[in-house]
Amino acid sequence: MIKKRAYSILGFLFLGLVESLVYGLYGYEILTFFFMALIFIISADLIMLNSSTFKSMKMLKVKRKMGKSEMRKGENIKVDLFFRNESRRTLNFVYFDTLLDIFHLEGDYTSKVKIKPGETVHKTYYISPQAIGKYNVGPIKVIANDGLGLAFIEFYSKKIDVAKVAPSAKDVFTQRSERVSNLRFTTGLHISRKAGQGYDFFGIRQYNDSDDMRHVAWNRYNIYGNDDLFVKEWEEERHIDVIIAMDYSEGSNIGYGSSRLYDFLVSTTMNTANIILKNQDRVGFILFSSDHQVYIEPTSRKDSIEKLQREVSEIRPSGTFAIDEVNKYIKNKVRKNALIMVYASPGYGKFKGSEDKRYLKSDRQEYYYIIDPQGFYDTPDSMVLREYEVSLIKFERKAIDISVKAFRSFGIVARDVYKEKLLATTLSDYISGRNENRGA
Amino acid sequence: MKRDTVYIFITNILIMLPSISMFAYDFPKEYHYWDYLWYLFFILPVLKYISPTRIRRLIYPLSIIIILSYVLLSELIQLYRVSFFLSNYFYVDFSSQNITVISYTISSAVAFPFIVEGIMAKTPQGTIGYLIASSTSTIYFITALYLVSLFHGSLSSNAFFYSYNITGYLIFYNLYLLASQGNEFITLLIRPSPFIENLLTVTFMISIIGLIARLYLQNQEINRQPLENMAYPIFYGSIIALAVTLLLGKLSFTYYGILLMAIFLIATVVIARHGNKKDNYEIGDME
Structure with a gap:
């Protein structure tokens, strides 16, 4: 050109x-x-x-060789590029491999090449993905220009490789805070129990007419000298089902560098799921948008988490999200009672007014979290732009506050949550929910 | 100073060398007749580059407005014989019989800011533009000076005014003939001064080298190209240009000279434009 x-x-x-x-x-x-x-x-x-x-x-030949196509976030993967000159002239060109900004790059992903006839040049670079999902690596673009730099011609190699990025192991256990630690300390002490029939002794209480005589605690008879009868109570352990639904729409595709909303939602979900599993409850997941409807059934083992990791490495956020649609989906898919937690993006999570009111309220206990956009925008260098960004976030936060109030008027437990407090808030709600046997 | 800035500065000087040399030839001959106001043209580029960035781009437009206002006021004062305490300072006149050499020297003084801007220009097209703009006024004055010497006159005599006016008339006549007849108007004054001719030949050659060097060095930042890639275009381009120039000289009295040159140039540019590769082109995969 x-x-x-x-x-x-x-x-x-x-x-x-x-x-x-x-x-x-x-x-x-x-x-x-x-x-x-x-x-x-x-x-x-x-x-x-x-x-x-x-x-x-046109006689140049190109090849890319990736170390592996399935990788974990933060892992360093070697990529080899080969160029062979099959023409009779020495070629000079610039090349670059087309890559998204989620990859940290090191090495010769772009460079100037001088290649003699019949010669093969080998270049190496390393990619390190910073977000989960499925991404294309390539095509390789080659640009040749004239001696005076007044024109150029672009060439490309059609070969595209796929990088499937699963969450890293450290993502699952790294979120720490004093509040989360306290919650973790009490993990297991609040196993959901129901007083009544069961195997474990729970306590004694005064006898009433409807009680079975078999459960009378005779060793407590006449303990206060007034012929009172007491009965033994038994309890049974009950596991609750927790389902975490994530907004996997375009609204979640905000953020920069290693701070992206969809990535953050998945890692927080896995953190939460691990704690829930330790508590011997079952946990399942939903990735929801108009394009993706992925339902992972609740299990009491790590299968569901591993399945979630595989699923998120195959897709990327796209489509739209609405609370009534996700509730309708949950109603159709989830047969048993469960504690539902919905993570919504600030973009699509807000109250629009056009929602189907029948599906606004779920028949199960549902917590609805709208994530605050702060922390997902790059801080601009310019002071003016920084002020502009702050005012935009304030405006967005105000709109989220109004939405939260609107959802609450429909009986939904809606919350506006900061990035840093999402895990702690979710766990608080989980503990209070299970103490009241809401998901059992 | 960055390496880029240094080579841009040096190559710009090489490109502007014809204008610089012509100005250097002109200036010692005519500076006696310069009005002190004309020296303000030397200050203008300096003023531009030392002024704050916000007002930098306003320097030249403001200067043009001030100069034109001054000339207009001078004309009005001379025309209507208005007299007031500052009227003596408004003496530049292009219209009345009292015209002086001072009024004409403004045309070569204007060349100075163009030369400085050409040297400081960041783009090669900018430098070429300033080269054309600055050489226009300097060549005009050089020609007028040569005609004065032919008439055995001096700059202060009427010979200068005749020479200057004849130069202008001939230029306009030549332009008219080019447009209407398609050939140049050839006069007996075809070889004005061997010194100037040699000076221009050498400096324009250096200027060609400067422009090629400028484009080549600028390209090195993007993609290092070997010199042999440039050698063929320079060789072929120069050969064709030489052939067409000689042809133009042979056919200078006829209509065909300009026609043939136009055909050659347009055909070359059309071929270059037609072969322009716009889209992405696929290259093969290595086995």
Whole structure:
């Protein structure tokens, strides 16, 4: 492609040529030669790029070899690039491998290459994914330009590799805070129990007419000297089902670098799920948007978490999200009683007013968390832009507050949650929910 | 100073060398006749580059407005013989019989800011533009000076005014002939001064080298290209340009000279434009 610079240089040279013809009157033919020579040199340069260089470049062969296609977040994967010159000319070009900004790159992912006829050049670089999902690596773009830098031709290799990025092991257990630690300390002490029939002794209480005589605690008879009868109570352990539904729409695809909402939601979900599993409860997941509807059934083992890891490494957030749609989906899919926790993005999680009111309220205990956008935007260098960003976040937060109030008016336990407090809030709600046997 | 800035500065000087040399030739001959106001043209580029960035781009437009206002006021004062305590300072005149050499020297003084801007320009097209703009006024004055010497006159005599005016008339006549007849108007003054001709030949050659060097070095930042890739375009381009220039010289009295040159140039540019590869092109995978 001929650059604008070439056209403007040629334009000025033609202007100069006309001027030289006017002044040629006084014998300054050198002026005419000067402008004409430059016009012809530049034109010849462009013609040669588009003819001989183009033909030679078409004979270049490229290959990419990835260390592995399934990887974990933060892992370093080696990528080898090979270029072979099958033409008769020495080729000079610039190449780059097309990669998303979720990859940290090191090495020769872009470089200048000089390659002699028949020679093969090997370049190596390393990719380190910073977010979960399925991403394309490639195509390799090769750019050849002319000697004077006035035009270039782009070539590409069709081969595209796929990188499936699963959450890293450290994502599952790394979120720590004093509050979360306290919750973790009490883990297991609050196993859901139901007083009544069971195997474990729970306590004694005064006898009433409906009680079975078999359960009378005779050793407590007449303990206060007033012929009172007491009965033994037994308890049974009950496991609750917790289902964490995540907004996997475009709304979750916010953030930068290693701080992306969908990635954060998945890692928080896995943290929560691990604690719930330790508590001997079952946990299941839903990834929901208009494009993705993934339901992972609750299990009391780590199968569901591993399945979630596989699922999130195959897809990327897309489509739209609405609370009534997710509730409708839950109603159809989840047969048993369960504690439902819905993580919604600030974009699609807000109350719109157009929701189907029948599905606004779930028949199960549901907690609805709208994530605050703070922490998912890059801090700009400019003070003006920073102020602008702060005011935008404030505006967004106000809209979320209004939505939370609107959802609460429908009986939904809705919360506006900061990024840092999501895990602690979820666990608090889980503990209070299970203490009241809501998901059993 | 960055390496890029240094080579841009050096190559710009090479590109602007014809204008610089012509100005250097002009200036010692005419500076006696310069009005002190014309020296303000030397200050303008300096003023531009030392002024704050916010007002930097306003320097030249403001200067043009002030100069044109000054010339207009001078004309009005001279025309209507207005007299007041500052009227003596408004003496530049292009219209009345009292015209002086001072009024004409403004045209070569204007070239100075163009030369400085050409040297400081960040783009090669900008430098070429300033080269054309600055060489226009300097060549005009050089020609006028040569005609004065032919008339055995001096800059202060009427010979200068005749020379200056004849130069202008001939330029306009030549432009008219180019547009209407398609050929140049050839006079007996075809070889004005061997010194100037040699000076221009050498400096324009250096200028060509400067422009190629400028484009080549700028390209090195993006992709290092070997010199041999440039050698063929330079060789072929120069050969064709030489052939067409000689052809133009041979056919200078006829209509065909300009026609043939136009055909050559347009054909070359059309071929270059037609072969332009716009889209992405696929390259093969290695086995």
